[in-house]
Amino acid sequence: MRVVVAGAGLAGLSCAKYLSDAGHTPIVFEARDVLGGKVAAWKDEDGDWYETGLHIFFGAYPNMLQLFGELGIEERLQWKSHSMIFNQPEEPGTYSRFDFPDLPAPLNGVAAILGNNDMLSWPEKIAFGLGLVPAMLRGQEYVEECDKLSWTDWLRLHNIPERVNEEVFIAMSKALNFIGPDEISSTVLLTALNRFLQEKNGSKMAFLDGAPPERLCEPIVNHIQAHGGEVYLNRALKEIVLKDDGSVDGFRISKPDKQGSEMVQADAYVSALPVDPFKLLLPKQWKDLEIFQKLDGLRGVPVINIHLWFDRKMTDIDHLLFSRSKLLSVYADMSITCKEYADPDKSMLELVFAPAKDWIGRSDEDIIMATMEELKNLFPMHLTGENKASLRKYKVVKTPLSVYKAVPGCQDYRPSQSTPIPNFFLAGDYTMQRYLASMEGAVLSGKLCAAEVNLSHEKV
Numbered sequence: 001m002r003v004v005v006a007g008a009g010l011a012g013l014s015c016a017k018y019l020s021d022a023g024h025t026p027i028v029f030e031a032r033d034v035l036g037g038k039v040a041a042w043k044d045e046d047g048d049w050y051e052t053g054l055h056i057f058f059g060a061y062p063n064m065l066q067l068f069g070e071l072g073i074e075e076r077l078q079w080k081s082h083s084m085i086f087n088q089p090e091e092p093g094t095y096s097r098f099d100f101p102d103l104p105a106p107l108n109g110v111a112a113i114l115g116n117n118d119m120l121s122w123p124e125k126i127a128f129g130l131g132l133v134p135a136m137l138r139g140q141e142y143v144e145e146c147d148k149l150s151w152t153d154w155l156r157l158h159n160i161p162e163r164v165n166e167e168v169f170i171a172m173s174k175a176l177n178f179i180g181p182d183e184i185s186s187t188v189l190l191t192a193l194n195r196f197l198q199e200k201n202g203s204k205m206a207f208l209d210g211a212p213p214e215r216l217c218e219p220i221v222n223h224i225q226a227h228g229g230e231v232y233l234n235r236a237l238k239e240i241v242l243k244d245d246g247s248v249d250g251f252r253i254s255k256p257d258k259q260g261s262e263m264v265q266a267d268a269y270v271s272a273l274p275v276d277p278f279k280l281l282l283p284k285q286w287k288d289l290e291i292f293q294k295l296d297g298l299r300g301v302p303v304i305n306i307h308l309w310f311d312r313k314m315t316d317i318d319h320l321l322f323s324r325s326k327l328l329s330v331y332a333d334m335s336i337t338c339k340e341y342a343d344p345d346k347s348m349l350e351l352v353f354a355p356a357k358d359w360i361g362r363s364d365e366d367i368i369m370a371t372m373e374e375l376k377n378l379f380p381m382h383l384t385g386e387n388k389a390s391l392r393k394y395k396v397v398k399t400p401l402s403v404y405k406a407v408p409g410c411q412d413y414r415p416s417q418s419t420p421i422p423n424f425f426l427a428g429d430y431t432m433q434r435y436l437a438s439m440e441g442a443v444l445s446g447k448l449c450a451a452e453v454n455l456s457h458e459k460v
């Protein structure tokens with residue numbers, strides 16, 4: 001079966017990969033000149049990479065890890081020590097760690113929490129532990145029910161002191177969805193905590209050893225092509241053209257030189273676009289269908305990814321760090337954490353700036369000035385006093401509509417991969433799968449979508 005897939009982010013590529021494994025012929029059209037969507041990256045004039053986002057892979061990503069295995073590229077994941085490391089704002093330049101010992105889950109998680117005495121008091125740990133019991137006992141069903149509550153409301157419901165937010169969960173909410181705990185659905189935090197506590201290596205983190213388009217997306221494309229599929233860049237879906245019965249007649253795709261467009265026809269059609277551009281392309285005839293109407297409840301959240309190249313080493317920590325600062329979320333010294341970005345003498349800090357709604361429209365210079373001010377608290381040794389480190393260059397990547405904003409109630413708006421249109425399917429992290437807006441969610445959505453396409457073929 002010939003299947004046209006629009007969008008070469010991880011969801012579109014995963015969908016095409018699993019379609020090709022099932023003996024179908026996927027043809028992928030990507031609007032931009034780079035693979036990967038939200039994992040896209042580019043080289044600057046000096047040959048240094050800069051990325052859409054600082055990306056972390058977790059032990060709790062079974063579909064992603066399986067994909068690496070199937071492609072034979074597992075060694076590209078650089079696993080770090082099993083820890084979570086937080087800056088301590090009240091003691092600038094110092095860190096507090098949750099170290100997970102080599103014990104079965106959930107003992108290793110419990111030991112990590114009990115072993116940290118800087119951030120949570122014993123009564124807070126006990127209240128929080130008791131609050132998590134229903135999530136651990138009832139699993140996903142309970143986690144889904146909690147989608148009606150924000151994380152802060154969930155804490156209040158369980159009489160957990162709100163100081164716990166200040167200490168841990170502002171940082172975790174910003175890391176998971178680029179918003180704070182008053183806004184984020186408690187389903188997001190509970191899903192992550194459940195995976196982290198129930199799987200021994202769930203919270204273990206890995207960095208890719210280089211830029212995602214080359215180190216992850218290209219091997220998927222090679223696999224697709226080796227199985228007879230095709231992948232094209234610079235070719236955007238412009239229109240979903242319908243037959244009289246409302247099913248898809250073809251995708252109108254822009255020509256490579258942007259000189260007009262052409263109709264591409266297939267047996268089945270997949271949108272692997274993010275939800276915001278997909279809504280703009282929805283045919284009028286489909287707008288009354290409930291599945292598409294609900295998409296109005298989903299909208300991308302703004303986020304900014306910052307790269308700072310310094311004239312010296314700022315840290316020797318080979319790990320992701322939770323900044324716990326007002327403007328910044330997580331960060332890492334990529335000159336240590338990522339093989340291809342390695343530099344023995346100078347640091348390249350990659351930092352996620354979130355929440356970004358008040359900053360996304362500001363100039364790069366303003367954003368860098370504010371970031372450097374916050375960094376004085378994270379690196380007082382290098383950025384205050386005499387002999388300060390100097391910033392050699394920077395790059396700011398803004399994504400005004402990134403992953404869908406996971407606010408309370410939005411689980412109900414997420415569509416399935418199959419739709420009421422028999423020859424039209426959806427992939428993308430926003431479609432329904434249990435890993436929310438993440439690389440794992442995108443890969444799983446693509447795999448589920450391929451399975452639905454396959455099923456529709458078997459029914460015929």
Ligand SMILES: Cc1cc2nc3c(=O)[nH]c(=O)nc-3n(C[C@H](O)[C@H](O)[C@H](O)COP(=O)(O)OP(=O)(O)OC[C@H]3O[C@@H](n4cnc5c(N)ncnc54)[C@H](O)[C@@H]3O)c2cc1C
Binds near residue numbers: 429439
């Ligand atoms: C700053 C940042 C940090 C992140 N950190 C992490 C992390 O640490 N861990 C994690 O798991 N996840 C992280 N994520 C989330 C993760 O990147 C996404 O969930 C995932 O990559 C989304 O994949 P997708 O394929 O669903 O969508 P996308 O990657 O958005 O792919 C959609 C593709 O469709 C293309 N497209 C759009 N319009 C058209 C059109 N008309 N025709 C053809 N193509 C079109 C786009 O160009 C894009 O390539 C992060 C995201 C950001 C932005």
